[in-house]
Amino acid sequence: MRSVLVVVGMLAAACSVNQDPASDAGPPSTVASTTTEITNTTTTEPPPRSSALVRIGPARYEFDAVCAAGGAGEIEVAVTGEDVNGLPVIGYVRAFLGEPYVSLQVGVGADAVLFEPRLEGTLPFELTDDGVTFPEVDFVTDLDLETGEFTPAGIGAVDVACVDFVRTLPPIDFG
Numbered sequence: 001m002r003s004v005l006v007v008v009g010m011l012a013a014a015c016s017v018n019q020d021p022a023s024d025a026g027p028p029s030t031v032a033s034t035t036t037e038i039t040n041t042t043t044t045e046p047p048p049r050s051s052a053l054v055r056i057g058p059a060r061y062e063f064d065a066v067c068a069a070g071g072a073g074e075i076e077v078a079v080t081g082e083d084v085n086g087l088p089v090i091g092y093v094r095a096f097l098g099e100p101y102v103s104l105q106v107g108v109g110a111d112a113v114l115f116e117p118r119l120e121g122t123l124p125f126e127l128t129d130d131g132v133t134f135p136e137v138d139f140v141t142d143l144d145l146e147t148g149e150f151t152p153a154g155i156g157a158v159d160v161a162c163v164d165f166v167r168t169l170p171p172i173d174f175g
Contacts, residue, residue, distance in 0.1 A: 050162045052079045056139045057154020067162035068169045078169045095132040115139045134158040
């Protein structure tokens with residue numbers, strides 16, 4: 001029993017020893033510390049711009065657009081951009097009850113291709129809250145205005161979202 005008391009006494013003495021490293025008489029220890037600086041970054045997105053999406057058959061073109069409100073439900077739109085091959089593309093959209101029209105020129109000079117609607121029938125369009133939609137356009141190329149002959153290019157659509165409007169469109173050079 002005496003040996004049990006000695007063991008208990010030794011354990012009690014060991015537990016009562018101060019384990020606080022700050023109370024050691026030795027030199028102070030250095031603790032590496034890292035400071036993480038949190039930077040509050042704000043990304044500024046550019047303001048929304050007027051845009052147009054034109055589909056001709058399987059081809060899809062996305063453009064920046066300039067919209068002009070002509071009054072009494074008339075909207076005119078000029079579009080510019082590039083096709084997938086880097087060729088310049090310009091276009092014109094006119095949503096007007098009298099003569100709606102859509103055209104898109106890909107390329108410049110003698111190699112340019114002009115897409116426009118067939119002459120037969122009407123060109124239906126819808127004015128939306130923020131622009132105009134031509135849900136179905138029968139696009140053609142090589143349209144001869146005197147004979148009416150053309151080369152089919154494909155059924156497509158035009159969707160224009162106008163964020164703001166100008167008084168008049170900038171000049172459109174189909175060069």
